Amino acid sequence: MLVFAASDKGGTGRSVTSANLAYRRALAGDDVCYLDFDFGSPTAAAVFDVPGALRGIEAGGLHTYLQGKVSEPERIDVWAETEHEVLRHRPTGSGNLVLLPGDRSGGEFAVGRDALRRCVDLLLRLNAEFDLVVVDLSAGRSYAVDMALEATSRPAMRGVEARWLVYHRWTRQHVIAAAGLVFGDRGIVAGGVDRGHDAERLRGAIRFVRAAVPDPESPLWSQVPPPQSAWMRKCDQDLDELAADLEAGFSMVLGSVPLEPVLQWREQLITDEDVLASKVANMETRQALEELAAKLTDHESWGAT
Amino acid sequence: MTATGDTGTAEPVCGEVRTCLLQTSLSLTASAAEELLRLREDERVRLSERPNLHAVSPDVLTGVDCRLPTGSGARVRAIGTVAARAVLTEGRVLQATAYFRAAGAGPEQRQPWGHYLVRPGVLEPFGGLPVRAVADGILAGTRQAGELDLGAVSERLLTAVLRHQLLDQRPPFKSRRTRLRWVALRTRDGQAPSIRRFTLAADGLRTVELRVPEEIAPAAVAGLCEDLALHDWLLTTLVRMVERSRPGSADGYAVVTALRPAVDHLLHLWMPRARVAGALSPLWEVLEREPGFTRQWQTLVQRIRDQLALQAIPLPREALTAR
Known part of the structure; x- marks a missing residue:
């Protein structure tokens, strides 16, 4: 299955959350591969703590491949090459975790027919090998999004299941922007329909993920004065209503990830070690990530709405 | 084009075969296999049903004019055509092989294309061929820019077949491709064929070095290596x-x-x-x-x-x- 990770704005935690989902699925035994299609700023390698590819690799990455300069893009075996202390010990029963990095000086580029064909070939090939293929797309209505829509509309790809996660922060501006990215005139659905996608099917394959969501009920906020607490609840409720009005409400949400300092500041994978031993990350965050990871392939969470 | 005397012993056959699961929920029948592998209008797909269902596409040729990879770093320019074919076993496992026979020696200057086209699947070096260095280069793990990349030729064929409309892209299980690079050097009169080495590397790369009598056709050597690759993949x-x-x-x-x-x-x-x-x-x-x-x-x-x-x-x- 292909999972495209999109967001309207930067700073939504799209890359770090998607990488965490990939990691969770690999821990559970799936073979997972993560493609850094964030053409503007490939950073996925930093999340996986793979040295030598921290801001993308010098050459031979996804950009070079899509431009036809190499016949296969570079692959990084995360378990073998990470410098993350915990990740280096691959747990028994875990699946492969492979990163396809972007090139350091890749940048955005217009997608021609040849690049598109190479993209289709690559996605078909990875889908044949991996249980889950996570594709991290540049923020906004980018060339990367166009290429993903175009590639999945090809006849050769019709049998390949593809899903979309649209990340946004839990703020007014972010909710509006994310809804616009999906349903707007130049949004994902409209862009998909232009390329031959079926509107209902495509809508059914898109879910929102709310990131950095402060939970007013969390113990973190239990000490705040009552007026502040009431205000937080009101804001949360207003946002829920706004999201529902913009068709980004409950039925379109796959899950929420709490506000988590480790995700915000360290921008790395949250391991069980972080939660149980060093306790720098919250149990709720781990749980939220685990649930999201499970829901990626759970039939009940998907389908036409 | 039969080589004579001692030069015949210096004409290695080299190839690379890639093996993968055909990306379809059910195995293809004989007639579907024939349709899938019809890469050329002017030549038939060879189909055989005993002892198992086996379909072989016609050879497609790729013209090349580039350096051969060498173990010694020697620069050897070669011109000619690389043959490639796709093979489907039991409608389930797909392979693509790219291979060529290297002539022991070739003219010192480039000939008109007609010269190379009447020698399908043959590469002619400029001057003499350092056989050992080329064999080492072909079997090596990496390629320099501008060198002949048989893997790219077989990969291109494999992906082209995998894009076919007949395939529903819903394979029954996930699996990885494997690559097998092979070189067959020619043995002198009467010597039996032998395997000099067979190695497995971690990332799905296998290398095989063979010695085969010179009367055996390159396509037959390719067939042996496809059989090895198929069973290694299985x-x-x-x-x-x-x-x-x-x-x-x-x-x-x-x-x-x-x-x-x-x-x-x-x-x-x-x-x-x-x-x-x-x-x-x-x-x-x-x-x-x-x-x-x-x-x-x-x-x-x-x-x-x-x-x-x-x-x-x-x-x-x-x-x-x-x-």
């Missing part, structure tokens, strides 16, 4: 499948679900030497002794059957939970 894939089924774990249902595709799609494919030219088939016996392909396969098959049998026996609750 082993690799089945090992991984058994590993992923986590035998011994508490969830018996999951074990059965994970192993079932092996029974449905893989176990009947094992048939070493089914398509190998008689003169080359002794090479298989070497591999059967060491490392023992069929021995490992049989052990895996037995393990799968035991697992399935275990899960089929309704055990008392205590026996299942006591661990």
Whole structure:
């Protein structure tokens, strides 16, 4: 299955959350591969703590491949090459975790027919090998999004299941922007329909993920004065209503990830070690990530709405 | 074009074969296989149904004018055509091979294309050919920019076939491609064929170096290497499948679900030497002794059957939970 990770704005935690989902699925035994299609700023390698590819690799990455300069893009075996202390010990029963990095000086580029064909070939090939293929797309209505829509509309790809996660922060501006990215005139659905996608099917394959969501009920906020607490609840409720009005409400949400300092500041994978031993990350965050990871392939969470 | 005298011994055949599962939920029938592999209008797909279903596409040629990879760093420019073909076994496993025969020596200047086109699948060097250096280069793991990349030729063919409309892209299980690079040097009069080395690298790359009598056609050598690659892929894939089924774990249902595709799609494919030219088939016996392909396969098959049998026996609750 292909999972495209999109967001309207930067700073939504799209890359770090998607990488965490990939990691969770690999821990559970799936073979997972993560493609850094964030053409503007490939950073996925930093999340996986793979040295030598921290801001993308010098050459031979996804950009070079899509431009036809190499016949296969570079692959990084995360378990073998990470410098993350915990990740280096691959747990028994875990699946492969492979990163396809972007090139350091890749940048955005217009997608021609040849690049598109190479993209289709690559996605078909990875889908044949991996249980889950996570594709991290540049923020906004980018060339990367166009290429993903175009590639999945090809006849050769019709049998390949593809899903979309649209990340946004839990703020007014972010909710509006994310809804616009999906349903707007130049949004994902409209862009998909232009390329031959079926509107209902495509809508059914898109879910929102709310990131950095402060939970007013969390113990973190239990000490705040009552007026502040009431205000937080009101804001949360207003946002829920706004999201529902913009068709980004409950039925379109796959899950929420709490506000988590480790995700915000360290921008790395949250391991069980972080939660149980060093306790720098919250149990709720781990749980939220685990649930999201499970829901990626759970039939009940998907389908036409 | 038969080489004479001593120069004949210096004409190696080199190739690379890539093997993968055909990306479709059900195996293809003979007629569908024929349609899939019809790469050229002017030539037929060779189809055979005994002892198993085997379809071979016509050769497609790729013109090249580039350096050959060499182990010594020597610069050898070669011109000619590389032949490539796709092979489908039992409508299930797809392979693409790119191969060429290197002439022992060639003209010092580039000839008109007609000269090369009447020698399909032959590369002519400028001047003499440093056979050993080229063999080492072909088998090496990396390619420099501007060097002949047989892998790219076979990969291109493989992906082109995999894009075909006949395929629903819903394979019964996930699997990895393997690559096998091979070089066959020619033996002098009467010497028997032999395997000089067979290596497995971690990232799915295998290398084989052979010695074969010069009267054996390049296509026959390619056929042997396809047979080796097919069975190596089967082993690799089945090992991984058994590993992923986590035998011994508490969830018996999951074990059965994970192993079932092996029974449905893989176990009947094992048939070493089914398509190998008689003169080359002794090479298989070497591999059967060491490392023992069929021995490992049989052990895996037995393990799968035991697992399935275990899960089929309704055990008392205590026996299942006591661990």
